[in-house]
Structures are given as structure tokens and as C-alpha cells.
Amino acid sequence: EAGVTQFPSHSVIEKGQTVTLRCDPISGHDNLYWYRRVMGKEIKFLLHFVKESKQDESGMPNNRFLAERTGGTYSTLKVQPAELEDSGVYFCASSLRQGGREKLFFGSGTQLSVL
């Protein structure tokens, strides 16, 4: 069974450019999450999808970030325009069901460097 896959694994862009990160969850997992770790900080929750619907986007830092999950399968996270402070590792995770007893399966992340 394939795990959570993220693409690209690394992205280097200049300030002001646009970057789109992609996440393919485990097949059949309705719940999809985005997290990120910026330099020197802890891993933080960004948002949660249930199928194609945004359940909670309270962790999104500002309106330069846009997450979508059309069709309830893969998800994209777009940063436009990127700023220096957006540099970090962006993780995607998925779970079969929602709830505290569910374990999340994480991808290996996308390392984003904004220069």
C-alpha cells in the first residue's frame, strides 16, 4: 500500500514567486491535513480537509496560502506570493477517520526555500 506522497520534495523559489505543493493521501483516506515547520519552530497544524471540504483552516497563516482538494483526492497548497518567512518543511498527512483515536500517516514533506 502506497503511503502519503508529496511533490516536490524540494523547491527553491525567489521571494514574490508562486509555488504549488501537492499531496496524494493514502487511497481511501477522507481526512487530509497540512502541517508545516518553519525554521527553528515546532511543527504546526495548517488545515484539515474532509473529502473536498475544508473542515478547519484555523492554522493557515494568511491569505497568501490557498489549499484545495478538488474531487476529494489529492490536495494542493499554493503560496502566492511567497515570502522569506514561508521557508520551511510542509507536511501532508491523512487518516481514514477523524478523531482522537485515529493515527495520522505523514508524507516526507516538501522543503520550501524562499530566497
Next chain:
Amino acid sequence: DAKTTQPPSMDCAEGRAANLPCNHSTISGNEYVYWYRQIHSQGPQYIIHGLKNNETNEMASLIITEDRKSSTLILPHATLRDTAVYYCIVRVYDDYKLSFGAGTTVTVRA
């Protein structure tokens, strides 16, 4: 808003048991204790979770004190591949978010 306290780092000898402590003195009755780890260049990986009983799986054992204010993750026979940052997370039953703290950096030495 950290709910857990862990030592920042610890070393362990290969082949020996690694005992990772975690304090969660403000834990509520409906909160589970979860452990995840992050090996370098990988995403966080689920290890184990429990409510009040001790738990064991193929990766580790989780010992929760009777008052539930602290717990210990035990890696029975640490290998070099267990070198990682280990996160102790307290999570409400219906909460889908994970609040990662700073974790414990565990270094397994040959």
C-alpha cells in the same frame, strides 16, 4: 500552549532499552497520550497511543502512571535507526489536530 514536558535530549546505547519520559500533569479524562517520532528527512511517524492502560505494539511500549500525569515510552532494544526526535502529544478523543512540542532528540550510539 504546550500540554506536555519532555527532556530536550537523551542518548541511548544500541541494543539497550530507551526510556523516554513525558509529563502531562494537566491531562483531562478524555485525553489520550500519543507518541510520534520524526527521523531526519522524513515525516512524523506514529508509534503508539494510550488512554490509561499500558500499551504495547511491535514498535514500543507505553507506560502511563495511575494518575495519568506522566508516561514513559519504552523502545525495548534501540537500534541506530531509532535515532529521531520523539514527540509526546496529548490529544482529546474527537480532536483531529496534533500539537507537536519540541520533543526529545534521541541519539542511539553504537
